[in-house]
Amino acid sequence: MLLVVTYSSDARTALRNACRRHEDSVVRRFGRAALLEATAYGAFLALRLRAAHRGDVQVERTVPFNEFADVDASVREAAAAYAERDEPSTPYAKFAAGTEHPDPETLRARDL
Amino acid sequence: MEVRVGSVEASGRAVDLSAAVERGEVPTDRATLAEALASAVEAGADPACVGVPVAVSASDSGPGHAALGLVPDGRTVRGRLAAAARSRGKTASVAEELAARREELASLPEPSVDLQEARERAADARGEEERLRERVASLRGEVNARRDLDAATDDAEAALREAATALSEAETARIAAEQALERARRRAREARDTRERRLELADAVGNLARAARRELADAVRPAVHEALAAVPGPDGSVPPTGHRDRDLSAMDPPTVSLAAIRVADLDAPVVLALERRRFADAAAAARTLGVPVIRL
Numbered sequence: 001m002l003l004v005v006t007y008s009s010d011a012r013t014a015l016r017n018a019c020r021r022h023e024d025s026v027v028r029r030f031g032r033a034a035l036l037e038a039t040a041y042g043a044f045l046a047l048r049l050r051a052a053h054r055g056d057v058q059v060e061r062t063v064p065f066n067e068f069a070d071v072d073a074s075v076r077e078a079a080a081a082y083a084e085r086d087e088p089s090t091p092y093a094k095f096a097a098g099t100e101h102p103d104p105e106t107l108r109a110r111d112l
Numbered sequence: 113m114e115v116r117v118g119s120v121e122a123s124g125r126a127v128d129l130s131a132a133v134e135r136g137e138v139p140t141d142r143a144t145l146a147e148a149l150a151s152a153v154e155a156g157a158d159p160a161c162v163g164v165p166v167a168v169s170a171s172d173s174g175p176g177h178a179a180l181g182l183v184p185d186g187r188t189v190r191g192r193l194a195a196a197a198r199s200r201g202k203t204a205s206v207a208e209e210l211a212a213r214r215e216e217l218a219s220l221p222e223p224s225v226d227l228q229e230a231r232e233r234a235a236d237a238r239g240e241e242e243r244l245r246e247r248v249a250s251l252r253g254e255v256n257a258r259r260d261l262d263a264a265t266d267d268a269e270a271a272l273r274e275a276a277t278a279l280s281e282a283e284t285a286r287i288a289a290e291q292a293l294e295r296a297r298r299r300a301r302e303a304r305d306t307r308e309r310r311l312e313l314a315d316a317v318g319n320l321a322r323a324a325r326r327e328l329a330d331a332v333r334p335a336v337h338e339a340l341a342a343v344p345g346p347d348g349s350v351p352p353t354g355h356r357d358r359d360l361s362a363m364d365p366p367t368v369s370l371a372a373i374r375v376a377d378l379d380a381p382v383v384l385a386l387e388r389r390r391f392a393d394a395a396a397a398a399r400t401l402g403v404p405v406i407r408l
Contacts, residue, residue, distance in 0.1 A: 007304060007307035007308055007310070007311050008307070008310070008311055008314070009311065009314055009315065009318070012311075032311070054226070055222070055223075055224060055225040055226060055303070055307065056307065058225070058300075058304060
């Protein structure tokens with residue numbers, strides 16, 4: 001999908017209007033951002049906004065996230081274990097220390 | 113004040129141009145002329161041009177004048193009332209905060225986030241690499257086929273070597289272009305932080321300005337209600353119909369504007385392009401409103 005983020009009130013208004021007029025191409029709308037369908041029409045809408053509002057419109061392409069393909073089991077297991085921790089106030093770094101779960105620095109250094 | 117529109121000249125506290133407009137001595141339409149005169153008042157004695165030279169020399173416009181200097185125009189009742197309050201020296205409680213936010217907004221740069229060139233280069237480099245990769249594959253196929261046929265392979269091998277060299281160069285160029293794009297993206301992220309801050313500030317300024325207008329308008333609302341009884345409605349009747357209405361925004365907007373002007377403390381002239389029946393002449397308007405008047 002295409003993620004369109006706006007950085008000025010004019011651009012935000014233009015995005016809102018475009019989304020209202022082209023509901024078919026809008027997957028989801030947030031305050032000053034929207035996800036558009038990954039079609040040439042979605043791209044056309046995004047580019048039209050950027051042509052009019054330049055640096056106040058950011059367009060990114062998103063890819064679906066599949067935790068079974070994009071990360072290995074250790075990350076999934078760490079997330080599940082941390083979500084079920086006994087002590088809610090324990091930070092993850094402390095939780096992972098001394099276990100087989102990866103520490104936060106290791107996770108940060110690993111690209112998807 | 114002195115007013116000059118083309119060859120028409122007039123002076124005094126009340127200037128009536130309605131007859132000149134009616135007789136067509138002023139080669140422009142009434143609304144355009146009214147706007148030109150109002151902006152000439154606002155800009156001081158600088159002549160504005162609307163096909164004819166327009167100049168007004170009068171007292172400098174003080175606070176609030178910009179929002180009261182022309183009737184009718186598209187301003188809201190609240191904006192008019194707030195301007196009347198400002199002209200009387202009132203300031204909103206949020207004025208200081210508003211000024212600080214405005215200043216901060218003005219001081220923030222609008223850093224560029226233009227990545228188009230970097231994106232285009234990366235895409236071109238990728239395309240070129242792909243094209244050369246296909247060429248190398250097809251030349252390799254040709255060399256192999258010739259070998260199978262025991263045909264001469266010298267030329268084909270030379271072409272393959274050349275293409276392989278070009279491919280490796282294209283690969284290097286593609287990696288460089290991608291890295292450049294990545295660096296530009298990182299820079300853009302910081303630039304967008306600044307733009308995000310600008311948007312937050314702009315929203316805050318908008319909210320504060322609205323709050324200030326509301327507060328200032330509320331401060332003069334009772335006085336404007338009272339003044340309504342003394343100004344003419346569209347048909348010239350004083351007090352105007354509905355002047356006891358509690359809701360000013362439901363009333364005829366120019367009538368409310370006149371009441372706001374009567375309440376305001378203005379030195380510079382106001383431009384009135386209203387129904388002619390409202391006032392007998394400019395002098396009557398100036399008396400009722402307590403300000404210098406240019407009537408069209």
